Amino acid sequence: RAARGFMVDLHSGESQRWGWLETAASGDEVTALQWNASSTSVYVSFGPGGGSQGERSYRYDPDTGESVELKGVAAVLEVGPQGQVVGLGAAASASDLDYPTGSQYGYLPLVLWLDDELVRIPRDPGLVSWDFAWMSDDGKTIVIRGSYAGEGEQRPCLEVLGLGDAGWEVDQVYDGGG
Numbered sequence: 393r394a395a396r397g398f399m400v401d402l403h404s405g406e407s408q409r410w411g412w413l414e415t416a417a418s419g420d421e422v423t424a425l426q427w428n429a430s431s432t433s434v435y436v437s438f439g440p441g442g443g444s445q446g447e448r449s450y451r452y453d454p455d456t457g458e459s460v461e462l463k464g465v466a467a468v469l470e471v472g473p474q475g476q477v478v479g480l481g482a483a484a485s486a487s488d489l490d491y492p493t494g495s496q497y498g499y500l501p502l503v504l505w506l507d508d509e510l511v512r513i514p515r516d517p518g519l520v521s522w523d524f525a526w527m528s529d530d531g532k533t534i535v536i537r538g539s540y541a542g543e544g545e546q547r548p549c550l551e552v553l554g555l556g557d558a559g560w561e562v563d564q565v566y567d568g569g570g
Contacts, residue, residue: 397422399454412459416450424449428471435477437467445480445500464510466500470534472527477505478534480522481512492520492541502536504560516565518542519551534560540567 397413437446446467480500489498522538540549
């Protein structure tokens, strides 16, 4: 399998083959793709087919052709205003996985990456899966969309994290459970 990509100039309608994507994929599939707010860099995650969320991620600058590996980030969920990346951390072993309360299955942990620094993001113990994120314009609030386990069932939820004096902390979980 080969990943194929094209960069399209929306103003002119012209497209060109994106050779970097094909080389970086190395036989894997693209599992996530996010542009930064100014559309100057694209963040791409790669992993094997069949449901992988990703195993490695890069930031690519189309103007210069330069790429940077986001060390420790398996999948990009959101790109913040100053280039912060909210993502899923790469797991080198089972001990790197996050095992939600009552779960036998480990999940890739939530992380925040900026300039080669990786910080693990805390989560509410009831949060059992996470699949999307948003970051506020000031970079001080993150909202995670996922699933929450409570009262014997799982339901969709939003977890709100805030940047406090001591670092990231869970502010609120909205799970529709009343």
